[in-house]
Amino acid sequence: MSPPTGALGGANPVPGGPWRGISFEDRMATVEFRVGARAHIVVDSDVCRSCTTQVCVTACPANLFAPTSDGGILFNYEECFECGTCYMVCNHEGAIAWTYPDGGQGVVFHHG
Amino acid sequence: MTGPGGAPGSPVFDAVVVGAGPAGSAAALALARAGRSVVLVERGPFPGSKNVYGGVVYGRVLDEVVPEWWKQVPVERWVVRRSTMMMTGTQSVSVDYRSAAWGQAPYNGMTTLRSRFDSWMAAKAVEAGAVLVTSTVATHLLRDAGGRIAGVRTDREQGELWARVVVACDGVNSFLAKEAGLMPVAEASHHTLGVKEVLELPRHIIDERFGLRGDEGVDIEMLGCTRGIPGGGFLYTNADTVSLGVVLSLPHLAEAKVRPEELIADLRNHPSIAPYLRDATLREYSAHLIPEGGYDAMPVMVTDGMLVAGDAAGMTLAAGLWLEGVNFAIGSGLAAGRAIDRAIAAGDCSARGLASYRADLEGQFVLADHKRLRKAPGLVLSERIQQRYPGLVCDLVEGMFTVTNPTPKRGGLRVTRSAAAKHGVKLRQMAADATRAARIFG
Numbered sequence: 145m146s147p148p149t150g151a152l153g154g155a156n157p158v159p160g161g162p163w164r165g166i167s168f169e170d171r172m173a174t175v176e177f178r179v180g181a182r183a184h185i186v187v188d189s190d191v192c193r194s195c196t197t198q199v200c201v202t203a204c205p206a207n208l209f210a211p212t213s214d215g216g217i218l219f220n221y222e223e224c225f226e227c228g229t230c231y232m233v234c235n236h237e238g239a240i241a242w243t244y245p246d247g248g249q250g251v252v253f254h255h256g
Numbered sequence: 257m258t259g260p261g262g263a264p265g266s267p268v269f270d271a272v273v274v275g276a277g278p279a280g281s282a283a284a285l286a287l288a289r290a291g292r293s294v295v296l297v298e299r300g301p302f303p304g305s306k307n308v309y310g311g312v313v314y315g316r317v318l319d320e321v322v323p324e325w326w327k328q329v330p331v332e333r334w335v336v337r338r339s340t341m342m343m344t345g346t347q348s349v350s351v352d353y354r355s356a357a358w359g360q361a362p363y364n365g366m367t368t369l370r371s372r373f374d375s376w377m378a379a380k381a382v383e384a385g386a387v388l389v390t391s392t393v394a395t396h397l398l399r400d401a402g403g404r405i406a407g408v409r410t411d412r413e414q415g416e417l418w419a420r421v422v423v424a425c426d427g428v429n430s431f432l433a434k435e436a437g438l439m440p441v442a443e444a445s446h447h448t449l450g451v452k453e454v455l456e457l458p459r460h461i462i463d464e465r466f467g468l469r470g471d472e473g474v475d476i477e478m479l480g481c482t483r484g485i486p487g488g489g490f491l492y493t494n495a496d497t498v499s500l501g502v503v504l505s506l507p508h509l510a511e512a513k514v515r516p517e518e519l520i521a522d523l524r525n526h527p528s529i530a531p532y533l534r535d536a537t538l539r540e541y542s543a544h545l546i547p548e549g550g551y552d553a554m555p556v557m558v559t560d561g562m563l564v565a566g567d568a569a570g571m572t573l574a575a576g577l578w579l580e581g582v583n584f585a586i587g588s589g590l591a592a593g594r595a596i597d598r599a600i601a602a603g604d605c606s607a608r609g610l611a612s613y614r615a616d617l618e619g620q621f622v623l624a625d626h627k628r629l630r631k632a633p634g635l636v637l638s639e640r641i642q643q644r645y646p647g648l649v650c651d652l653v654e655g656m657f658t659v660t661n662p663t664p665k666r667g668g669l670r671v672t673r674s675a676a677a678k679h680g681v682k683l684r685q686m687a688a689d690a691t692r693a694a695r696i697f698g
Contacts, residue, residue: 166538171538174539175541197510202510202513203516205449206543225543227543228428229543231442232442232444232545243395243431244299244393245393246393247391247393247411250300250306252300252301253306253307253371253542254369255369255371255494255499255540255542256308256370
């Protein structure tokens with residue numbers, strides 16, 4: 145296989161060999177977000193601490209859920225696709241409170 | 257905002273449509289053309305800004321929107337070539353169809369970008385007289401003194417919008433359908449996650465690599481490229497970009513603990529796909545949920561003072577060979593608009609007065625196709641189809657066409673038996689699946 149070329153193998157190539165893609169940071173930099181002041185998703189980390197699977201961590205396409213050292217979940221709402229994956233895969237009642245961002249805010253797709 | 261205020265029981269608008277996607281704009285268009293007052297509420301800064309799709313709009317449903325729509329619709333390319341690819345990590349077998357007829361009016365399918373297409377649809381509704389309000393979230397339903405749905409509350413100041421009928425076209429997560437009690441709790445198993453990369457390449461490079469001329473385009477659907485997670489892959493050519501993505505069963509994705517973008521990277525690196533995309537640059541990454549439960553997983557679509565259409569009603573058709581959604585959204589939106597017009601004329605916007613919506617959908621492609629293909633999602637996402645047949649077919653073809661001189665050729669049945677055995681499939685299971693497929697698709 146050829147070495148990394150173009151932007152897909154560009155500035156911050158991720159480990160995993162040639163052409164695996166760009167870093168997650170660069171990937172998300174291609175998306176426009178109009179970040180509002182209000183967090184539209186609230187995670188109850190107390191509930192997360194009792195969760196053994198924490199499937200939101202890998203399933204979220206925007207990679208917004210990070211496990212914390214005390215077994216909880218840290219969540220960033222700013223670069224959210226507003227897809228709904230997190231609350232649908234979450235198997236713990238009440239862990240994720242999910243609404244849309246305020247009008248005009250949040251993700252803006254131009255090539256959707 | 258136009259027409260805030262009003263008390264329960266004194267509607268301001270004939271209808272408030274929530275969501276300016278294809279379903280909502282079609283509903284607003286039909287209502288405005290019928291002379292009804294309609295406000296179309298969109299939470300994004302412009303129509304389409306929250307929307308992502310797999311790639312092809314089948315346009316014949318637009319005949320009802322505007323005659324000779326193909327002369328003005330914001331098309332990227334007309335799909336003249338459609339390929340279904342079954343693959344393993346190193347092999348692929350394609351069934352490739354190409355038609356000159358699909359490159360001529362009225363065409364079959366087109367690639368487009370939702371920011372442009374949805375904005376075009378919404379502009380048609382506005383031209384007809386609908387009031388479009390963007391950057392506004394419909395947060396809750398309003399109810400009159402009798403508890404009947406009578407509008408929506410928005411996140412604007414004094415943002416109550418009272419209406420005779422609410423049309424919930426608020427997408428796959430439809431909070432309004434849930435609030436109205438029309439949709440049971442969202443089932444992960446009825447949803448897939450679509451993740452997509454839009455990759456930039458010069459137009460002439462796309463033409464050369466995919467064998468296209470002018471505004472011709474290609475649509476490639478893939479099976480067997482998702483590490484056993486039920487779903488599939490897709491590749492569509494736009495004018496100067498290529499859309500590449502995967503669609504993944506939500507519960508299985510969660511269970512596999514694989515990151516979605518890893519699976520797109522697999523696809524981008526696949527020996528059958530990588531040469532098409534060499535040196536492409538990432539223009540935009542996106543993700544969206546898809547309602548794939550089909551006919552049997554749809555919510556109740558009609559209640560007193562409210563209808564549900566488009567993805568909010570689970571109308572994406574994900575039936576293996578057929579992958580459609582935007583046309584179903586438009587078809588359902590137009591039907592919703594017509595039903596509301598009739599209900600208002602008859603002075604009855606209760607569930608009974610609006611019931612012609614469901615009957616209309618059953619009588620045309622929207623629910624007729626879904627009903628006919630109601631068992632397809634189960635078959636398409638089943639274990640053998642997803643995890644065994646792609647590899648089996650690849651090995652079968654490899655066995656047929658690998659020349660093993662001086663060993664003589666094996667017969668077709670022996671090659672099939674050996675490929676089936678390698679993938680743990682019995683011939684009687686293949687026969688049973690073929691019968692099942694014939695029953696579902698026949």
